[in-house]
Amino acid sequence: MTALMIDSPWAVGMIVVVALLLFGGTRLAGLGKSAGRAIKEFKEETSGVLGTPQVDQSGRIDQAAQPGPDS
Incomplete structure (x- = not known):
């Protein structure tokens, strides 16, 4: 099986x-x-x-998504 070779901008344009x-x-x-x-x-x-903090739409960190000190 051969890989699809898209090496020119013309090929990409034709696919689009x-x-x-x-x-x-x-x-x-x-x-x-x-x-x-x-x-x-x-x-x-x-x-x-x-474990990364959740940020809501306003840019504030959601405290409920923060892990506690015992985790």
Whole structure:
């Protein structure tokens, strides 16, 4: 099995054009939005596991997410 070799800007451009023709701009925008939301949720969940503090929308650290002195 050979790897997909995309080594020129023309190849990338052609792939983008074909994707737009097949799926349309609206569906690709929705796919990008869904991917961004999934990445955001993943980061939020893993930050709790790794012990990094949770920061809310206003930029304040969520005290409930902070580990206590006995942990």
